[in-house]
Amino acid sequence: MSLVVLISGRGSNMRALVEAGLPVSAVISNRADAAGLTYAAGQGIATHVVAHSDFASRELFDAALAAQIDQYAPRVVALAGFMRILTPAFVARYAHRLVNIHPSLLPAFTGLDTHARALAAGVCVHGCTVHLVTAALDHGPIIAQAAVAVRRDDTPERLAERVLVQEHRIFPQAVRWLLESRVRVQDEQVHVRDANVSAQALCVPDVE
Numbered sequence: 001m002s003l004v005v006l007i008s009g010r011g012s013n014m015r016a017l018v019e020a021g022l023p024v025s026a027v028i029s030n031r032a033d034a035a036g037l038t039y040a041a042g043q044g045i046a047t048h049v050v051a052h053s054d055f056a057s058r059e060l061f062d063a064a065l066a067a068q069i070d071q072y073a074p075r076v077v078a079l080a081g082f083m084r085i086l087t088p089a090f091v092a093r094y095a096h097r098l099v100n101i102h103p104s105l106l107p108a109f110t111g112l113d114t115h116a117r118a119l120a121a122g123v124c125v126h127g128c129t130v131h132l133v134t135a136a137l138d139h140g141p142i143i144a145q146a147a148v149a150v151r152r153d154d155t156p157e158r159l160a161e162r163v164l165v166q167e168h169r170i171f172p173q174a175v176r177w178l179l180e181s182r183v184r185v186q187d188e189q190v191h192v193r194d195a196n197v198s199a200q201a202l203c204v205p206d207v208e
């Protein structure tokens with residue numbers, strides 16, 4: 001039961017997975033300067049860089065990335081701020097075990113700059129989503145969400161800070177459920193087998 005985590009930068013969500021005691025076998029970044037690599041190495045976790053800029057196409061990059069991941073034969077692959085669009089072949093290879101954290105209440109605000117766009121839209125509730133990855137960007141069965149109230153004087157930075165606290169809460173929990181095979185998908189809907197979900201006050205689509 002192991003976990004490989006992909007990052008592109010700061011890596012605070014990867015850190016939350018490590019601090020939650022999850023079995024992280026390796027951290028892989030598409031950027032050599034990703035700050036999260038330093039933290040992971042300091043924890044004695046194997047780190048690798050597969051630089052997208054070294055490859056002529058998305059297909060070649062994704063194939064090299066998959067080869068690196070597969071060295072660890074992970075049960076789950078977690079995208080923790082991994083800022084690359086993945087090819088359908090890559091997504092299919094890790095079907096039902098590729099999970100992403102996104103800083104909005106999907107399906108609202110897919111893509112980038114989610115906090116600024118949420119403020120511009122005038123929403124009063126914003127948040128984050130953990131979902132299984134499918135070929136469509138920032139779509140796929142939702143495992144958990146957490147909501148944050150938007151304040152009148154919010155800036156994108158202040159809002160991002162509060163959402164990030166929630167990301168660090170729901171991401172480790174959702175990844176743990178995947179590692180423990182508690183997540184079942186039927187007709188695009190997630191069902192989680194965990195008697196303690198309501199006690200943890202998480203928003204999940206269905207608890208069995």
Ligand code: GAR
Binds near residue numbers: 014112138
């Ligand atoms: C996080 O807010 C994560 O939700 C977001 O990037 C940030 C990475 O921070 N991911 C995406 O936008 C993916 N579409 P981190 O490196 O500190 O975890």
